[in-house]
């Protein structure tokens with residue numbers, strides 16, 4: 001098992017200057033950084049890779065940011081095109097950063113949570129499967145996996161539970177598509193986070209560790225004991241990435257509905273979370 005942190009804890013937009021957080025990330029004993037890439041060209045990949053290596057870290061994953069106009073489930077054709085081209089850019093970024101995994105709610109834009117008719121939903125599912133087929137071909141050529149993250153009901157109406165992710169992966173039928181589970185979302189949507197992890201099994205390629213209040217892992221109501229037992233049962237040996245937010249990063253605070261401080265600052269949060277997770281998983 002390896003541990004990392006998502007850069008959204010420190011800034012909304014990751015830039016070349018953001019690499020100055022690597023030293024303190026390394027000091028908390030973490031192994032990797034999940035870079036939230038807003039768009040191609042935001043960073044010099046070779047400089048970032050150099051800075052990661054200089055600090056004894058790796059890019060464990062790139063996480064996608066899906067605003068309203070990036071949406072591969074349609075029906076808006078322009079949004080589908082934007083979504084596909086952005087995901088391909090992120091896959092290219094993974095290659096440049098020597099990283100094998102692109103993660104997040106790739107299937108739709110975050111915050112799109114509507115009451116769709118069954119017919120429209122069926123059509124969107126078909127469109128999404130077809131977009132994923134094209135993307136999986138590209139991902140296969142680049143040898144980068146994509147792991148899709150179910151989100152809670154307030155952030156999407158499309159893929160809320162692990163079963164939904166398994167279903168779309170089966171329909172796409174590619175080995176490049178995997179599952180990414182987030183303890184915050186599971187805590188809201190699953191009957192049991194432990195059972196969801198078992199259901200994902202070998203398809204589970206990524207975990208976001210986040211409390212029920214989006215604070216430091218280990219300080220809230222998430223059933224970490226069950227999470228740990230299930231991860232052990234399936235032999236999970238990949239990354240657990242702390243994804244938390246503070247009101248300091250204003251744009252993300254608004255997007256993730258973070259209205260109050262759970263810790264003094266981002267560094268305290270990541271230190272607490274890292275200590276807890278490392279102790280838990282021994």
Ligand code: LER
Pocket residue numbers: 063064065104105110149151155182208243
């Ligand atoms: C959003 O709630 C989330 O969990 C992120 O990982 C998705 O971008």
Ligand code: MN
Pocket residue numbers: 149182208243
């Ligand atoms: Mn997440």
